[in-house]
Structure formats: C-alpha cells, structure tokens
Amino acid sequence: MFILVNLKAYPCDPIEVATAARDVAEDAGVRIAVSPQAAHLESVADTGVETWAQHVSPNGYGSFTGSTLAEAVAEAGAEGTLLNHSENRRKLADIDAAVRAAERAGLETCVCANNPDQIAAAAALQPDSVAVEPPALIGGDVSVATADPDIVTDAVAAASGVDEDVDVYCGAGISTGDDVTTAEELGASGILLASGVAKADDPRAALEDLVSGL
Numbered sequence: 001m002f003i004l005v006n007l008k009a010y011p012c013d014p015i016e017v018a019t020a021a022r023d024v025a026e027d028a029g030v031r032i033a034v035s036p037q038a039a040h041l042e043s044v045a046d047t048g049v050e051t052w053a054q055h056v057s058p059n060g061y062g063s064f065t066g067s068t069l070a071e072a073v074a075e076a077g078a079e080g081t082l083l084n085h086s087e088n089r090r091k092l093a094d095i096d097a098a099v100r101a102a103e104r105a106g107l108e109t110c111v112c113a114n115n116p117d118q119i120a121a122a123a124a125l126q127p128d129s130v131a132v133e134p135p136a137l138i139g140g141d142v143s144v145a146t147a148d149p150d151i152v153t154d155a156v157a158a159a160s161g162v163d164e165d166v167d168v169y170c171g172a173g174i175s176t177g178d179d180v181t182t183a184e185e186l187g188a189s190g191i192l193l194a195s196g197v198a199k200a201d202d203p204r205a206a207l208e209d210l211v212s213g214l
C-alpha cells in the first residue's frame with residue numbers, strides 16, 4: 001500500500017511531518033509520500049521523504065503568470081503530483097493537459113475523482129493512478145472504507161474496465177491502521193489522507209498507526 005499524505009493548507013509543520021513520514025516509511029518498509037504546499041516542496045524533499053505536489057498547471061514554459069509549472073515542481077524535488085483534487089477541481093481538458101505536462105517533467109500522476117464514473121473518465125487519461133474520494137466524507141471522522149465500501153470496489157472495477165495499469169487509491173476520513181487494511185481488502189492499492197496526520201497532535205504516532213497492519 002502507498003500512503004500519500006496531503007498537507008492541504010493546514011497549519012502544520014511540514015518538516016515535522018516529512019521527517020516522521022521518512023522515518024516511518026523506512027522502519028515499516030511502506031511507501032509513504034508527503035504533499036505539502038508548493039512553497040514547501042523543496043524543503044520537504046530535502047528531508048529525503050518522497051514528495052508530491054498538490055497540483056500542477058496544464059501549461060509548459062511561457063507567459064503563464066500564477067501557474068504551477070510541472071518542470072519547476074520536479075526541479076524542487078517532487079516525484080509526483082495530485083491533480084483535480086476535490087478542493088481544486090479542473091476541467092477535463094485541463095486535467096488531460098496537466099497529466100501530459102507532469103509526464104513531460106517526469107512526475108508520477110494521481111487524478112482525484114468523486115465517484116466511480118469520474119474514476120473511469122480519469123483513468124481514460126492514463127495517469128499512473130486515480131483516487132476516489134466522496135467529498136462529503138473528506139475531513140470527517142468516518143473512513144470511506146467503512147462508510148461507503150461500495151464506492152471503493154466500484155472505483156476499482158471502473159478503473160480496471162478502462163485501463164488495468166492505472167492504480168486505484170481511496171481517501172476521505174482515513175486515520176487508522178484498520179482503515180488502511182480495510183481499504184486494501186476492498187482493492188485499493190493506496191490511501192490519500194490529510195487530516196488524520198496533518199491535524200494530529202503527534203503526526204509520527206498517527207503514521208505509525210496507519211502502517212501498523214501492513
């Protein structure tokens with residue numbers, strides 16, 4: 001299982017989370033990545049943890065003020081990027097172009113989607129992975145794997161019906177090792193989570209719990 005920790009715009013210490021994630025990944029032998037604010041990519045990557053951007057723009061080099069250039073993200077040390085997160089929705093054409101921009105920059109891609117139908121559309125763009133997240137459960141206390149297990153199994157089926165090479169992650173409300181193993185049993189190959197770590201009093205302990213059943 002891949003654990004991708006999105007720090008969103010939470011007021012946590014990105015370096016504290018990054019160093020904890022690096023250490024827990026090494027100790028447990030589990031792949032863990034941290035996705036900080038764009039301004040923190042380089043300092044997070046310098047800790048040695050696998051680092052992801054929260055978004056990249058569809059454009060390449062040029063007159064695109066305010067964009068988040070995939071090449072710049074890669075130069076800062078990111079190895080992958082989220083796209084179309086529920087809190088940063090984009091048009092299909094722009095998601096497609098952003099996947100291509102990320103590929104050109106050598107970034108791994110994960111396209112987020114609300115439901116299995118959108119997962120199928122996202123998989124058709126041939127990212128490395130897709131992540132299903134029901135918006136109503138994001139930031140809550142109940143894991144998607146418990147509250148809506150069918151959305152995970154249906155997303156796995158939808159993605160494999162389009163492209164078997166696209167990995168399927170799930171997210172929303174995941175905070176414990178039990179949540180992670182339940183998601184794995186439902187067919188997810190990764191977890192996208194945020195508040196369970198970014199808002200935890202002890203991010204290291206939260207990460208240790210998340211990987212405890214793997």
Ligand SMILES: O=C[C@H](O)COP(=O)(O)O
Pocket residue numbers: 006085086133137138139140171172173174192193194195196
């Ligand atoms: O990117 C992460 C997801 O939106 C899930 O957030 P959450 O773990 O706070 O529910």
